[in-house]
Amino acid sequence: MSRPRTLFDKIWDDHVVETLPDGTAILYIDRHLVHEVTSPQAFEGLRLAGRSVRRPGATIAVADHNVPTSRGRVGAEADSIIQLETLERNVADFNVPYIPITDERQGIVHVIGPELGLSLPGMTIVCGDSHTSTHGALGALAFGIGTSEVEHVLATQTLLQRRAKNMRVTVKNRLRHGVSAKDMALAIIAHIGTAGGTGHVIEYAGEAVEALDMAGRMTLCNMSIEAGARAGLIAPDQTTLAYVEGRSNAPQGEAFVQASRYWLSLKSDGGAIYDAEAVLDADLMAPMVTWGTSPETAVPIDGVAPDPGALADPAARADAQRALDYMGVRAGQRLDSLAVDVVFIGSCTNSRVEDLRVAASVAKGRTVAGGVRALVVPGSGLVKKQAEAEGLDRIFQSAGFEWREAGCSMCLGMNPDRLTPGQRCASTSNRNFEGRQGPGGRTHLVSPATAAASAIAGRLADPRPLL
């Protein structure tokens, strides 16, 4: 009998075109997602070398990072317009399928991939964006790449890769009411650290992971890169198949049946060896919030900022003090005492209709606290349409939230939605790095429920009493 293999091993083995003498693999890429920020120099590279796109039909382009999310998409900055126009010219010149900004299917690349069935289980999926790990929720090997690699995939439909190591994160038991996949992701990162998954692909397993819906699984896999892992994976199961079936680019009929058989076979074999393991208990998890400038600085919502003086390593002590100073938080201060200026519900982490439903259930019949700006930014035009069909937009707007057009918005300060220096934000996005949401902005990473509760309370707040 052959060696037991992990889910990652199986997908990897099925995509190796050739192994070079030094062990590097030429890995075949099934789906390449392209956006406006990390592709211009790649297309320019093709032009300069006189190369074409090997498989336009395996490629899909959409603009998301730069697009204004205002009604009518007004207010794009001049340099953003250049980047958006450059993408339009490149997809035309190289015959790449493209979803224009005016199309209702436009949205954040990591939301539309699964939504349109462009991302499927068992595929290799890449994009010039580190949150490509999101698509691992489907049981696809999906990871972010740099622009040189974008050019490499466009030209060859392959990547040169060394096999990553296997890591399994098992979350046993079930999440409690009011605790979400985002809280699970933050709890995992706090446990293994921001470099805990470096060099590994993380497979998420256990009862709590299996119990997540697809939106929750996408949130969890999305944050893998915040633990240093380029990819996160969850084995395809009936939840996966039910999600994929009927999507516009998914196989139909007999092809779907055949594919399903293959997809279900991808789960890790009993006895497969992992290079690293972590086990957490969902029953012990609470709504989480970050106090610092790394996603690993997550603590329960009723927790306090730590005392750097308690750290033995001088460099770690200096880093923690710098983070507290930047965030305007005192050692020992309760996080739920911090008043917020802005609340952002959106991003590739938490902008799916399931996320908006939870946030709306908190917002319903309540009012955003005075002086707080609260934004809700659906992940795609189709998410927006579905939310509006359910009346979520009216709930948000009656409560005083802004209801905006799809895009990356305030996750990363590349479009008009950004924090001003010193502003404090409860954000459902993925990174709380210095300046991430705008120079001098202070980001606290939270779940959609916690974000909505914080908007109502005017300070970081536990959503459980409101759910």
Next chain:
Amino acid sequence: MRPFTTLTGIAAPLPFANVDTDKIIPARFLKTIQRTGLGKSLFDGLRYDAQGCEIPEFILNQEPYRNAEILITLENFGCGSSREHAPWALLDFGIRCVIAPSFADIFHGNSLKNGVLPIALPRTDCEALMQDASMGGNARLTVDLMRQVVVRPDGREIPFEIDPLRKHRLLNGLDDIGQTLENADAITRFETARGAETWRTEVVL
């Protein structure tokens, strides 16, 4: 890609762990459609105040480190985004080698593809090199890729590891795409064999 063989230059100490890609180059500078011109925005949030004036305490605002070609730093350098603008900004500033105890995966790969050499050394070696670097212009370091050693100002050598394929490509300034296309027949054979799997659909919009 410009070949990387031997580099002798000023090294700047940056004694922080987890220096993320937003610190290296904030997202608002990613709106360029070129690879060059990002050096002036390298470490923008650390280097300039809200008015855009240089912060004198920041190492790269001090002589001789304005001309640094090597950066010595701590764990998990380059964590965060996949933006290749991070090594482009380092390169445009003039930094061609980063030495740290560990690197984030995507940054590590992106650097190698741009002729920026990431060298992973034990923390104690990094701390010793930071001591050397703090002596400024009197303490040039040499990075010899062929021999895989960092030479300290007093002549002592610290060996480092590098993937042989990557070393070969850096030494010769080789581009990956040309090399991969030498295997174009194997890629075509792979695609042909895949043809029967009808679920791997072409994009239909």
